[in-house]
Amino acid sequence: FRTQVGVVGAGPAGLVLALLLQQAGISCIVLERHTREYVETRARAGFLEHRIVEFLRRNGFAKGLDLHGVQHTTCEFRLEGRQYIVPYGEMSGCAHTVYPQQFVVSDLIELFMTRGGTILFSHPVVKIEGLKDDKAVIHCQSQSLLEHSAAEKQVECDFVAGCDGFHGITRASIPSDHFSTVTRQYGIGWLALLAEVPASTERVIYALHESGFAGQMPRTPQVTRYYLECSPLDKQSDWPEERIWSELRKRMAVDGQGDDEQIPGKIIERRVLEMRSVVTETMQYGKLFLAGDAAHIITPVGAKGMNLAIADSEFLAEAFITYYREGDGTQLSKYTEMRLPHVWQTIEFSDWMLRLIHNLDESGNRTFSDRLRRARLERLCGQGDYAQSFAVNYVGK
Ligand code: APR
Structure with a gap:
């Protein structure tokens, strides 16, 4: 295979990125270690921020959530039998949409594939080479039941998008002397x-x-x-x-x-x-760009994980589009620098809220x-x- 951007991982980060690239006419292939059924039924997060819903709507990715999502505008704190209701929707003029992550994933897969996109399910990536060369090469194994033995396949690409979650392989492909993370347990x-x-x-x-x-x-x-x-x-x-x-x-x-x-x-x-929250402060290395949980995990307090993953991909897609359309790689080269402040703002909010609800x-x-x-x-x-x-x-x- 040969493509412009090889996307590792079919979670919210990988799928949003792939759809945006597809819309812009940039070729990409998504490689996912699990089956389609597995990723479409794996229950995880479920709260979508106002700005993320607006972004999904603007791009035509929100049909399912507009039909089945439920809007939330108040939350409640309880302490010693007392209820404290916070009408944050009224105060901000906006709402959350509750729509389980597996439904978001399922809708995005359907849209991408209907539009002719390629996702290789059951294809775990095992090695990535050439991140500092002209072409990067992603090595994956085909674990399809139809192919009786696990065959190795290679995807040659200009760039690799590491959207493979916290336990994925892309982050681990960055040499340790170029790699820095900050963690709080x-x-x-x-x-x-x-x-x-x-x-x-x-x-x-x-x-x-x-x-x-x-x-x-x-x-x-x-x-x-x-x-x-x-x-x-x-x-x-x-x-x-x-x-x-x-x-x-x-x-x-x-x-x-x-x-x-x-x-x-x-x-x-x-x-x-x-x-715990873990921030990888090296979100790019050579031809590799990390997005979502592959780059950072955030405590579930405040429900920001899926939103942050989608926001990374929105930015990264724009940077790729500017590079391919205008030959301008500035935004790509500043990816880490531009995303990290936003990541830390989100971590700060989650940390503040964690200290509110725990002693x-x-x-x-x-x-x-x-x-x-x-x-x-x-x-x-x-x-x-x-x-x-x-x-x-x-x-x-
Ligand atoms: N090869 C191919 N795919 C892989 C590999 C690999 N070696 N390793 C992991 N993956 C796949 C996983 O199977 C998963 O489907 O990458 C995908 C990563 O998706 P997510 O974990 O959902 O990560 P992301 O898209 O960044 O979304 C973050 O997920 O954990 C929640 O709360 C978190 O809501 C946040 C969201």
């Missing part, structure tokens, strides 16, 4: 659950409790995501169903509403996530950090600049 875990049960309210709930944070995020009318703060070392077996529902009830309790707000349902996914005891004084977050919550529920700034950042105006 918060020492906190979240038990992430997906349950077949309607959410108790239509809005997102962040419950602050002395036993730890609990969250409820509606996904579809029948499926809800729940989070329970736990130790990052906890195992799934530490959390039998009974314990899960009883902790959710306790941490999310509201005065005068009794205990039965959380109706138990079938748990369809249960895993422990470690709260992050860095000073060794839990009471002090608890009082600080209460003060933050009170300000957030006022009408001043503080609340306004939260609204705009949270909704992604």
Whole structure:
């Protein structure tokens, strides 16, 4: 194979990039290690920022989310039985759209392939060569069931877009002496659950409790995501169903509403996530450009991961288009420099919000950090600049 841009990974970052390149008449091939069915059913994020929805609409990529997405304009914090409702939609004039990531992925795949795009599913990339040469070469293995043995294929390209998530291969192709990452591990875990049960309210709930944070995020009318703060070392077996529902009830309790707000349902996914953010400060090397989780992972607090991935691809596509149309590689050469400030702004917001919903005891004084977050919550529920700034950042105006 020979193409202009070889895209590794068919997640939101890779697919948005591929569609934008296709629209601009730039050839690209997407290589994905998993099957189409796997990537179209893998449940992950689900909150789309206002500006990302606008971007998807402008490009004609939003048909599915306009039909099936649900708009959110308020979120709720809970503390000791009290409810604090933040009308961020009213304050910012914008809304979130809840539309599960696997549906976003499925819509983008359908669009790209209908328009004649090539995605090689079940083709894990195993090696990348020539990143500093005229042509880069991507080596992948065909694992198609039709081809009985795993055959190696090569894709020759001008550029490689590394959109292969945090555990992908592209970032690892950067030599270690050119590579720098900055990491924060918060020492906190979240038990992430997906349950077949309607959410108790239509809005997102962040419950602050002395036993730890609990969250409820509606996904579809029948499926809800729940989070329970736990130790990052906890195992799934530490959390039998009974314990899960009883902790959710306790941490999310509201005065005068009794205990039965959380109706138990079938748990369809249960895993422990470690709260951490990692930023690769080398987003490009030679002919390689990293986008999305391949370049940075951000804690789920504030729901920014998928949005940041799509925003990277929007910028990267523009840089490729300028290069191919006008022969001007300035934007490409400044990719890292231009994207990193935005990445860090997003990480900063997620870090601020993480400190609001967890009692992050860095000073060794839990009471002090608890009082600080209460003060933050009170300000957030006022009408001043503080609340306004939260609204705009949270909704992604
Ligand atoms: N070869 C080919 N494909 C690969 C390889 C490889 N060696 N390694 C990984 N991939 C694929 C994965 O199978 C996956 O489909 O790359 C894709 C990366 O997609 P995502 O992990 O969804 O990453 P990204 O597109 O950056 O989107 C980030 O995903 O994790 C969530 O919360 C995060 O919402 C954010 C979003």
